[in-house]
Amino acid sequence: MNERPLISAQNLSVHYALRGNLIGPKPYVAAVENVSIEIAAGSFFGLVGESGSGKTTLGRAMLRAAPITKGDVLFEDGEVSYSLKNLGKKELKDYRKRAQLIFQDPYAALSPRMTVRDIIAEPLEVMGLTKSRTETDERVREIASKCRLNVEHLRRFPHAFSGGQRQRISIARALVSGPKFIVADESVAALDVSIQADVLNLLKAIQQEMGLTFLFISHDLSVVAHVCDHVAVMYLGRLVETAPTRALFSNPRHPYTKALLSAIPSLDPDDRGKAQKLEGEIPSPTNPPPGCKFQTRCPKAIDRCRVEEPFLESAGTEHFVACHRWKELSV
Amino acid sequence: MSRLIDVENLTLQFDTDEGRITAIDNVSFNLEAGEIMGLVGESGSGKSVTAKSLMKLNPRNAIYGTDTKITLHLDDGPIDVMSLQNNAEMKVVRGGAISLIFQEPMASFAPAISIGDQMVEQLMIHTDFSKAQSKELSIEMLDRVGISDPSTRFGQYAFELSGGMRQRAMIAMALSTKPKLLIADEPTTALDVTIQAQVIDLMKDLVSEFGMGIIFITHDLGVIAQTADKVAVMYLGRLVEQGTVRDVIRRPAHPYTRGLLAALPKLDDIDAPLTPIPGDIPSPLERPPGCVYNTRCQEVDGPQCAVKIPGFAQVREGHTAACHLYGPTEGKT
Numbered sequence: 001m002n003e004r005p006l007i008s009a010q011n012l013s014v015h016y017a018l019r020g021n022l023i024g025p026k027p028y029v030a031a032v033e034n035v036s037i038e039i040a041a042g043s044f045f046g047l048v049g050e051s052g053s054g055k056t057t058l059g060r061a062m063l064r065a066a067p068i069t070k071g072d073v074l075f076e077d078g079e080v081s082y083s084l085k086n087l088g089k090k091e092l093k094d095y096r097k098r099a100q101l102i103f104q105d106p107y108a109a110l111s112p113r114m115t116v117r118d119i120i121a122e123p124l125e126v127m128g129l130t131k132s133r134t135e136t137d138e139r140v141r142e143i144a145s146k147c148r149l150n151v152e153h154l155r156r157f158p159h160a161f162s163g164g165q166r167q168r169i170s171i172a173r174a175l176v177s178g179p180k181f182i183v184a185d186e187s188v189a190a191l192d193v194s195i196q197a198d199v200l201n202l203l204k205a206i207q208q209e210m211g212l213t214f215l216f217i218s219h220d221l222s223v224v225a226h227v228c229d230h231v232a233v234m235y236l237g238r239l240v241e242t243a244p245t246r247a248l249f250s251n252p253r254h255p256y257t258k259a260l261l262s263a264i265p266s267l268d269p270d271d272r273g274k275a276q277k278l279e280g281e282i283p284s285p286t287n288p289p290p291g292c293k294f295q296t297r298c299p300k301a302i303d304r305c306r307v308e309e310p311f312l313e314s315a316g317t318e319h320f321v322a323c324h325r326w327k328e329l330s331v
Numbered sequence: 332m333s334r335l336i337d338v339e340n341l342t343l344q345f346d347t348d349e350g351r352i353t354a355i356d357n358v359s360f361n362l363e364a365g366e367i368m369g370l371v372g373e374s375g376s377g378k379s380v381t382a383k384s385l386m387k388l389n390p391r392n393a394i395y396g397t398d399t400k401i402t403l404h405l406d407d408g409p410i411d412v413m414s415l416q417n418n419a420e421m422k423v424v425r426g427g428a429i430s431l432i433f434q435e436p437m438a439s440f441a442p443a444i445s446i447g448d449q450m451v452e453q454l455m456i457h458t459d460f461s462k463a464q465s466k467e468l469s470i471e472m473l474d475r476v477g478i479s480d481p482s483t484r485f486g487q488y489a490f491e492l493s494g495g496m497r498q499r500a501m502i503a504m505a506l507s508t509k510p511k512l513l514i515a516d517e518p519t520t521a522l523d524v525t526i527q528a529q530v531i532d533l534m535k536d537l538v539s540e541f542g543m544g545i546i547f548i549t550h551d552l553g554v555i556a557q558t559a560d561k562v563a564v565m566y567l568g569r570l571v572e573q574g575t576v577r578d579v580i581r582r583p584a585h586p587y588t589r590g591l592l593a594a595l596p597k598l599d600d601i602d603a604p605l606t607p608i609p610g611d612i613p614s615p616l617e618r619p620p621g622c623v624y625n626t627r628c629q630e631v632d633g634p635q636c637a638v639k640i641p642g643f644a645q646v647r648e649g650h651t652a653a654c655h656l657y658g659p660t661e662g663k664t
């Protein structure tokens with residue numbers, strides 16, 4: 001794996017304005033607050049967290065599809081070098097070609113009125129990447145067969161395809177412009193397990209074959225454990241822990257990561273009652289608690305956690321954790 | 332334990348513009364009081380339709396098989412569900428003896444009626460309680476499922492509650508009429524894992540407290556392993572395997588169950604490759620002849636698979652599977 005980051009978020013914050021009073025400071029909600037991550041070229045980077053943790057917003061900010069309030073996202077693929085905060089119109093258009101998104105729901109993401117060929121060809125036509133229809137067709141057929149779609153079926157409409165096949169069409173559409181960086185947002189969450197494994201294997205194969213870099217957003221830790229080489233855990237807009245996959249799963253440091261791992265229902269019926277239970281729910285981001293954002297649910301919280309917000313500190317090779325007590329808790 | 336429900340030869344077809352679709356094909360199972368049965372299957376396997384059929388909650392184009400028999404054993408004697416004709420007769424069963432919890436609690440509460448009014452309404456229909464008594468019991472139930480400040484929540488609307496809270500309120504509502512059987516259709520699928528763990532715990536507590544039976548429908552085998560006593564696996568409208576949760580998960584007998592377990596990403600072995608089941612679930616309009624799983628089966632490829640429907644055979648005590656690996660055919664092709 002190449003160690004140079006392809007894309008990195010640097011102290012990135014995404015704030016959305018809320019309706020407020022005429023006087024006084026403008027209220028806002030911090031969907032992402034002061035997050036820094038580096039995604040190495042060729043990496044399959046997992047981003048996990050519960051709903052409301054800001055993982056989708058972070059993914060979108062890295063595609064310049066969400067506003068960057070503070071900090072920046074740097075993209076550097078050897079050909080171009082962009083600061084996403086200060087992209088001109090022309091550069092943004094070029095960046096769209098280099099960074100793409102695969103959506104969650106393969107039923108909602110494909111227009112029912114377009115043939116599969118037209119769906120996959122649309123990015124090429126919009127971006128003006130091909131010169132003739134023959135060239136477009138050739139490119140579509142090539143990418144479709146890479147995604148294991150039957151090229152004989154390109155003239156059909158999406159309704160004729162199953163969920164797994166539709167997701168392969170979505171993948172083909174994302175790949176057709178030749179991107180370097182792909183954000184896959186819950187891309188297998190809507191699929192049945194027997195199909196999910198197939199799509200995951202396809203994503204991995206394509207990544208290796210085409211040398212792509214993935215940001216894989218998921219709430220399903222067992223899926224992330226299987227496909228990602230690096231994982232970041234988010235809670236209420238903050239990054240709480242990031243580590244190589246093996247380190248994170250064998251040696252989680254943050255109490256939230258531990259609770260999340262323990263809450264996954266085990267396949268062993270004899271594990272009943274062993275799960276460590278978290279009380280309560282994720283607080284509303286419009287009214288976040290002071291200090292550590294996890295303190296309201298953390299079983300290990302002390303007075304310091306309720307006042308002072310922890311920052312990421314090193315807990316091993318490429319392993320970072322934001323917790324005041326991680327050291328004493330891991331003894 | 333006493334028998335709660337017997338389902339025999341449940342067959343259900345729908346008349347549609349595209350032809351007659353078989354949604355459930357000859358499904359039989361039973362449940363004891365105080366028992367949790369997991370009903371597992373992928374989308375389109377017929378698990379939700381099966382659950383709804385127990386209350387005859389089907390659209391008008393539904394046609395039941397002639398030898399379908401569903402018997403609910405209540406304190407006042409057995410009820411033959413198939414013989415109930417109209418909504419008035421069905422009242423004993425729907426919301427009375429059987430309650431249903433849906434997957435998406437936001438969609439199952441009426442948005443413009445307060446949670447409390449909806450709870451009181453169904454209590455007034457199914458019990459002899461006065462309005463004041465109904466309110467009192469509703470608030471007590473909300474408290475029981477772990478909702479803080481229940482008397483305030485009672486007056487709130489569904490949108491004012493978080494996802495986990497809504498599902499708790501749904502459970503409180505479903506249990507307030509003291510049903511004998513609770514059908515939970517993917518009750519935790521829309522929830523985050525930490526909240527899912529809370530809701531599963533809550534449901535297990537309530538079963539042991541009220542002694543009801545639960546049919547727990549889910550596609551998540553992990554959830555089944557942590558909740559159910561026994562498991563029934565469905566594929567394309569047919570049951571393919573039944574047994575205790577330990578047997579089915581540790582020693583799966585049907586190739587489909589084995590395929591499902593192999594396709595599941597496991598946390599204790601993150602380097603193991605994921606093995607998908609090849610192909611897709613066939614459309615119900617194109618049900619394969621013979622064993623419904625024969626188009627995707629990797630293990631058995633006998634001449635009989637595409638011709639004869641395998642019947643249930645005993646694999647071990649209390650564990651059955653419908654596969655030609657184990658024996659008899661069902662007698663029809």
